[in-house]
Amino acid sequence: MDFSFNEEQKMLQSQVQEIALMDVSPRASDIDSYTLFPWEGLKALSEADLMGMMVPPAYGGAGSDIVSFIIATQELARYCANTALVFVTQHFCEAGLLAGGQEEMKKKWLPMLASGEKIAAFAATEADCGSNVLAAQSTAQDQGNSYTVNGTKVYITAADDAELYLVVVRSNPAQGPQSLSILAIEKETLGLSFGRKYIRMGLNGSSNGEVILNNCQVPKINLVGPEGGYMAMFGAMSGVGLLGASAISVGLAQTALAESISYGKQRIVAGQPLGNYQAVQFMVSEMSALVDAGRAALYQAGAAHLSAPPGPPLHAMKAKLFTTDMAIKVTDLALQMHGGAGYTKELVIERLHRDARGLTLHFGVTEPLKELVGKALMGLMPG
Numbered sequence: 256m257d258f259s260f261n262e263e264q265k266m267l268q269s270q271v272q273e274i275a276l277m278d279v280s281p282r283a284s285d286i287d288s289y290t291l292f293p294w295e296g297l298k299a300l301s302e303a304d305l306m307g308m309m310v311p312p313a314y315g316g317a318g319s320d321i322v323s324f325i326i327a328t329q330e331l332a333r334y335c336a337n338t339a340l341v342f343v344t345q346h347f348c349e350a351g352l353l354a355g356g357q358e359e360m361k362k363k364w365l366p367m368l369a370s371g372e373k374i375a376a377f378a379a380t381e382a383d384c385g386s387n388v389l390a391a392q393s394t395a396q397d398q399g400n401s402y403t404v405n406g407t408k409v410y411i412t413a414a415d416d417a418e419l420y421l422v423v424v425r426s427n428p429a430q431g432p433q434s435l436s437i438l439a440i441e442k443e444t445l446g447l448s449f450g451r452k453y454i455r456m457g458l459n460g461s462s463n464g465e466v467i468l469n470n471c472q473v474p475k476i477n478l479v480g481p482e483g484g485y486m487a488m489f490g491a492m493s494g495v496g497l498l499g500a501s502a503i504s505v506g507l508a509q510t511a512l513a514e515s516i517s518y519g520k521q522r523i524v525a526g527q528p529l530g531n532y533q534a535v536q537f538m539v540s541e542m543s544a545l546v547d548a549g550r551a552a553l554y555q556a557g558a559a560h561l562s563a564p565p566g567p568p569l570h571a572m573k574a575k576l577f578t579t580d581m582a583i584k585v586t587d588l589a590l591q592m593h594g595g596a597g598y599t600k601e602l603v604i605e606r607l608h609r610d611a612r613g614l615t616l617h618f619g620v621t622e623p624l625k626e627l628v629g630k631a632l633m634g635l636m637p638g
């Protein structure tokens with residue numbers, strides 16, 4: 256398979272790289288250290304019409320495909336995983352609205368999201384159900400033309416910086432997946448508030464926190480997909496999340512490799528460059544092979560996604576599984592190779608490693624994802 260970029264894709268890559276170098280990279284370290292939301296980078300992406308890459312022009316987007324989105328995400332993640340994570344979350348929510356939003360909501364919200372004027376968040380996780388969203392207990396009680404929504408969502412990316420929340424709720428008392436729905440809830444809704452903010456190991460600039468819903472009145476027109484249609488909606492959105500997380504992982508790993516090669520040439524130990532040691536050569540060759548394999552897995556899955564039938568995107572799941580582990584391994588090797596310096600905050604390596612570590616825990620936690628892929632391969636998925 257040929258994964259070389261065409262002219263348009265090369266232009267996009269240069270465009271995003273320019274933005275990343277001008278408006279993303281210079282702030283990446285402060286964003287991480289001081290838990291700042293990456294507004295400047297997002298503004299630059301907005302000005303370049305890149306916040307709604309897969310939204311059709313009729314709703315104010317660029318109308319590009321998933322491969323273009325992967326290229327942009329990977330490029331951003333080379334410089335700042337926080338910016339890339341918010342970027343992916345925005346596109347994930349846009350995919351949800353596109354797939355299941357009612358026309359009035361699409362017309363109202365998609366242009367604002369695609370222009371970057373407003374940020375969106377996806378709120379599924381709860382304290383008692385993380386990796387298994389099917390056990391979500393937030394309720395949406397039917398009031399005729401609206402729902403009364405109650406619940407608390409945890410670990411939400413862009414929590415209080417977003418203006419629109421795609422929230423997973425239980426819209427009838429039955430416990431099966433058929434009773435779960437997605438509601439788009441606006442920030443101004445009475446009863447919506449924010450709880451604690453999390454200080455985490457990495458990805459601290461993505462404004463991760465609790466979203467609390469206390470007797471929020473949400474019109475039925477805000478349903479994303481049919482009532483009880485969470486599974487179908489998630490199926491339509493998940494490729495974007497999985498491939499987005501995979502692209503962030505590849506971007507992070509790429510930087511770790513480039514930094515390591517450069518360090519191996521320039522760092523002199525006992526009179527000779529570090530790169531002269533065979534053990535160091537082994538490390539960079541392993542990193543390089545892993546990055547190549549990760550990139551191939553990512554773009555193969557991206558290409559497959561362009562023509563994938565509806566249903567669980569197995570190609571994207573497998574790419575996500577492989578590349579998130581790959582990024583942890585590569586950034587860990589990079590840290591080892593940088594010695595004591597790599598463990599300090601004076602170099603980017605430790606941040607790359609901390610950021611990479613978060614990606615096996617979101618957009619499909621590794622173990623349940625493996626179980627899902629394994630079941631599908633064994634023909635054990637319910638039809």
Ligand SMILES: Cc1cc2nc3c(=O)[nH]c(=O)nc-3n(C[C@H](O)[C@H](O)[C@H](O)COP(=O)(O)OP(=O)(O)OC[C@H]3O[C@@H](n4cnc5c(N)ncnc54)[C@H](O)[C@@H]3O)c2cc1C
Pocket residue numbers: 344376377378379380381382384385386387409410411412413458463613614616617618619620622623626
């Ligand atoms: C960087 C980041 C960003 C996030 N952003 C969002 C967001 O925007 N919106 C949102 O809703 N959530 C978000 N989350 C939350 C994330 O989706 C959850 O952390 C994740 O679903 C896991 O839930 P949990 O933390 O409750 O883990 P738990 O459910 O407590 O699971 C803990 C561990 O148990 C194991 N495990 C769980 N289930 C199984 C199983 N079936 N089989 C085998 N092993 C299993 C896994 O190793 C798992 O890591 C984010 C998390 C991170 C790290």
